[in-house]
Amino acid sequence: xxxxxxxxxxxxxxxxxxxxxxxxxxxxxxxxxxxxxxxxxxxxxxxxxxxxxxxxxxxxxxxxxxxxxxxxxxxxxxxxxxxxxxxxxxxxxxxxxxxxxxxxxxxxxxxxxxxxxxxxxxxxxxxxxxxxxxxxxxxxxxxxxxxxxxxxxxxxxxxxxxxxxxxxxxxx
Amino acid sequence: xxxxxxxxxxxxxxxxxxxxxxxxxxxxxxxxxxxxxxxxxxxxxxxxxxxxxxxxxxxxxxxxxxxxxxxxxxxxxxxxxxxxxxxxxxxxxxxxxxxxxxxxxxxxxxxxxxxxxxxxxxxxxxxxxxxxxxxxxxxxxxxxxxxxxxxxxxxxxxxxxxxxxxxxxxxxxxxxxxxxxxxxxxxxxxxxxxxxxxxxxxxxxxxxxxxxxxxxxxxxxxxxxxxxxxxxxxxxxxxxxx
Numbered sequence: 001x002x003x004x005x006x007x008x009x010x011x012x013x014x015x016x017x018x019x020x021x022x023x024x025x026x027x028x029x030x031x032x033x034x035x036x037x038x039x040x041x042x043x044x045x046x047x048x049x050x051x052x053x054x055x056x057x058x059x060x061x062x063x064x065x066x067x068x069x070x071x072x073x074x075x076x077x078x079x080x081x082x083x084x085x086x087x088x089x090x091x092x093x094x095x096x097x098x099x100x101x102x103x104x105x106x107x108x109x110x111x112x113x114x115x116x117x118x119x120x121x122x123x124x125x126x127x128x129x130x131x132x133x134x135x136x137x138x139x140x141x142x143x144x145x146x147x148x149x150x151x152x153x154x155x156x157x158x159x160x161x162x163x164x165x166x167x168x169x170x171x172x
Numbered sequence: 173x174x175x176x177x178x179x180x181x182x183x184x185x186x187x188x189x190x191x192x193x194x195x196x197x198x199x200x201x202x203x204x205x206x207x208x209x210x211x212x213x214x215x216x217x218x219x220x221x222x223x224x225x226x227x228x229x230x231x232x233x234x235x236x237x238x239x240x241x242x243x244x245x246x247x248x249x250x251x252x253x254x255x256x257x258x259x260x261x262x263x264x265x266x267x268x269x270x271x272x273x274x275x276x277x278x279x280x281x282x283x284x285x286x287x288x289x290x291x292x293x294x295x296x297x298x299x300x301x302x303x304x305x306x307x308x309x310x311x312x313x314x315x316x317x318x319x320x321x322x323x324x325x326x327x328x329x330x331x332x333x334x335x336x337x338x339x340x341x342x343x344x345x346x347x348x349x350x351x352x353x354x355x356x357x358x359x360x361x362x363x364x365x366x367x368x369x370x371x372x373x374x375x376x377x378x379x380x381x382x383x384x385x386x387x388x389x390x391x392x393x394x395x396x397x398x399x400x401x402x403x404x405x406x407x408x409x410x411x412x413x414x
Contacts, residue, residue, distance in 0.1 A: 009198045016193030024191055025184055037193065041201050070314055102183045121177050122184050135314075135388075149176065158176055 008048050011056055012041060019060055025118040026068035028107035036071075040064045061123065062133045065115045069134075072111035098156065105155030112136075113148035120145055267294040270303065275413070277301045277321055279381065282409025285402050288316055299326040316389035317406065320382040323414070330372055330380040348373060348407040355400060358384070366390065371403040375412045383407055 016037065023040075024033035040063035044051055051059050106114055112134060119130040120141070131141045194200070267276050273290025274281045284305055293311040294303040300322050304315035322330050334354045337343045343356025352374050357367035366387055373381040383406050385399055393399045 005202070012193075012198045012201070016197050017191065020191050020193045021188035024188055030191070033191075034194070038197065038201060038204070041197070042204055045201055066314070074315075099183050099187050102180065103187055117180070118184075121180050149180075152180065153176060156179075158179075 004048055004052065007052055008045055011052075015057055015060075016041070019057070019064065022061060022118060022123060023064045023068065025106065025122055026065050026115055027072070028103065028114075032071075036064050036067055039067060058133070061119075065119065065133055066135075069111040069115055072114075101155055102152065105152050108155075109148050109151060113144045113151075116141055116144040117148045117152070264295045264297065267296050267301070267303070270294060273303055273305065276303050278323065278379070278412060278414025279319070279321055279375070280411045280413055281319065281406070282411060283405050284317065284409075285406075291315055299324045300329075314388055315386050316392075317386070318384045319406075319410075320384070322380045322382065324378050327378055327380050330382065334372055346371070346404070348404055351375065351407075353407060355403070369396075369399050369403060371400075371407050373407045373410060375410065379412055379414065381407070381410055383410075 019040070020033055020037050023036040024030060027033055027036060040060045043063055044056055044060050047059075048056075106117065109117070115134060116130060119125045119133055120127070125133065127138045127141045127145075130145075131138045134141065136144075269292075270276050270290055273292075273294075274284075276294060277296065287307055288305040289307065289309040291304045291306045291311055291313065292309055293315075295301060300320070302318060302320040304318040306313050306316045334343075337354065337356050343354055346353045346355045348371075354372040356370055356372075358370045359367050368387055369385045369390060371383045373383065375381055383403055385403065390399055393402065
C-alpha cells in the first residue's frame with residue numbers, strides 16, 4: 001500500500017461516519033447518504049494528491065452538500081419526487097415524535113435551505129464558511145437559514161420569540 | 173433554556189447517532205476505481221478488436237432467452253465480493269456521451285451563452301428527455317441551463333402547465349421568430365430564491381422545449397430583461413431534427 005493510499009484510508013477511517021451523518025442530514029435518506037458519501041470520497045481519492053496537503057474534510061463536505069442539492073433539484077425538475085411543503089398548521093409534537101417531525105420538516109425544506117441548516121447547526125460552520133461551501137453570499141446564507149428555521153419552528157410548533165433568537169427571527 | 177438552534181442540534185444528533193460508515197468503505201472506493209479503470213481498458217480493447225463470433229448464451233437486445241447451456245463463471249464476470257452492499261437504484265436512462273451536448277434526442281442547440289459546456293448529464297425517457305449545461309462539465313455540479321424536451325403524447329403536460337400559468341395570471345405569451353412560446357418564472361423545488369426563469373417553446377404540434385435558467389445562474393446577468401433575452405436566443409437556436 002502506498003503512502004497516499006495509507007493516508008486516504010486513515011482519513012476515511014477517522015472521518016467517514018461524521019461525513020455520513022452530514023450526507024444523511026443533507027439528503028434525508030440513508031441509502032442515498034451512503035451513495036453520496038462514496039461518490040464524494042471517490043472524487044476525493046481521485047484528487048488525493050492535491051487534496052491531502054490541504055484539509056480534505058471541507059473538500060469532501062463541499063462535494064457532499066453540493067451533490068445533495070444538485071440531485072434534489074434535478075429530482076424536482078424531473079418531477080420524480082414531488083416537492084412537499086412543511087405542514088401549514090403548527091402542531092406541537094410529543095417529545096417522542098420530535099425527531100420524526102423535524103426530519104420530515106428537514107426533508108421538506110428546499111435543498112439549499114436544508115444544506116444551510118445542516119452546515120450552520122450541525123457542522124457549526126460560520127456564515128462565511130457556509131457561504132463558501134454553498135457558493136453564495138453571506139447574505140444569502142442568512143436569509144436561507146432564517147427562512148428554514150422559520151419553517152422548522154412552524155413544523156415543530158414552536159412560536160418565534162422576538163429578540164431571543166436573532167437569526168431565526170421571521171421576517172415579513 | 174436551550175435555544176431553538178440547540179434543540180435542532182440535539183434532535184439531529186439523536187437522529188444520526190445510529191449511523192456508521194461501512195467498515196469496508198475504503199475497499200469499496202478502491203475497488204470502484206479499479207473497476208472503472210478495467211472498464212476503460214475493456215472499452216479501449218473493444219474499440220480495436222473485431223469480434224468474430226459472440227459467445228453462445230449471450231443475449232442481445234430484443235432477443236428471447238432460450239434454454240441451453242449457461243455461460244460458465246469463467247466466461248462471464250468475476251463473482252461479486254461477499255461484502256458488496258445491495259445495489260443502489262440505477263440512474264434513469266441517459267443518452268450516454270453526447271460530445272459537446274449540442275445535439276440530443278431530436279433537437280439541436282444552436283446557441284448557448286458564453287462559457288457554458290455540456291454537463292455530461294442527460295435523461296432519456298423516450299417522449300421526454302433532457303440535458304443541461306454548466307461551467308465545468310461536471311455532471312455532479314450545478315446546472316446553469318437545462319433543456320427539457322416533450323414530444324408526442326408528453327406535450328399534453330406542457331399544454332396543461334401553460335394553461336394553469338395562464339389561468340393564474342403568471343407568465344406571458346411570447347413569439348420567438350415564427351414560433352410561439354410562453355415565458356414564466358417557475359418554482360421547481362428551489363430554495364426561496366427568485367425562481368427558475370423558463371421559456372416554453374412550441375417547436376411543432378408534437379414537440380415542445382422547456383428551457384430553464386438556474387436561479388443561481390440568473391445572478392450572472394444584469395437583470396430580468398437580460399435573462400429573457402438569453403432564453404429567447406437559446407430558443408431561436410433550437411432546431412428540430414426529428
